[in-house]
Amino acid sequence: MAATRAPAGDIAALDWRGQPIDCGACPHEHLKASGGCEIGHACMQDAYARRIDRFFRWHRELAGGELGHPYFEVRAIAARYAEVFLLPALIGDPDETVRLQVALRLPQRMLQRLRDDPHREVRIRVAQRLDPEQLPSMAGDEDYGVRQCVARRLPPAMLTLLMADPESLVRQEVARRLDMPLLLSMADDPAAEVRQIVAARLPVGLLGRLARDEDLRVRWEVGQRAGRDLLRTMQDDADSAVRALVAQRLGTSGGEHG
Secondary structure, three states: OOOOOOOOOOOOOEEOOOOEOOHHHOOOHHHHHHOOOEOOOEOOOEOOHHHHHHHHHHOHHHHHHHOOOOOHHHHHHHHHHOOHHHHHHHOOOOOHHHHHHHHHHOOHHHHHHHOOOOOHHHHHHHHHHOOHHHHHHHOOOOOHHHHHHHHHHOOHHHHHHHOOOOOHHHHHHHHHHOOOOHHHHHHHOOOHHHHHHHHHHOOHHHHHHHOOOOOHHHHHHHHHHOOHHHHHHOOOOOOHHHHHHHHHHHHOOHHHHO
């Protein structure tokens, strides 16, 4: 057990109802005599999460017995330390903080039961951990943050599921991972941020498709990678920064990319 104590002026030691902590009402009162708990430092009855966590770090064996505690912080922190086989009982917990902890630890065969959780953060955690082969079932999630996570982890062959996603951030993730020839089809994406990623990844010989893009960020990306012949066609670009880049490359290293 750590010898440090809560500093002076720290958060007052109150229980989750906002009342002074009553050790006599705690089922673990016997630990106090041996230094196994301490008000204001390591206490399961405290409303302060750090003190609850310290208590369960000292007494992991007690976590499983507190998964039904009325205070959500106690249940959530106990879920970090309890035996994994006890966690399925918390899949339907009314508080998303508890379900978040459960989603971080459940085995794969149980994790799928949280794919449709009502809270986006829980579903994001599921998408971060679920076996990639199971992720297509989450590609239609209503929240773009979940779909963005799915796009980062989907097997490449399944990225087509999100190529036309309504959210640019999701399509950007797809563009970062998609292989040719499907990557080329995203050169017409309505979002400049997506097209910029495509310009950074297309084979050099295909960059001409984006050399006259309406967004200067895309043209700048093309200018950094284009071969000498394509660079010559970009010398009259509408943006001075792109023209300067093209001139610099034609005058110095442009010959290396012909």
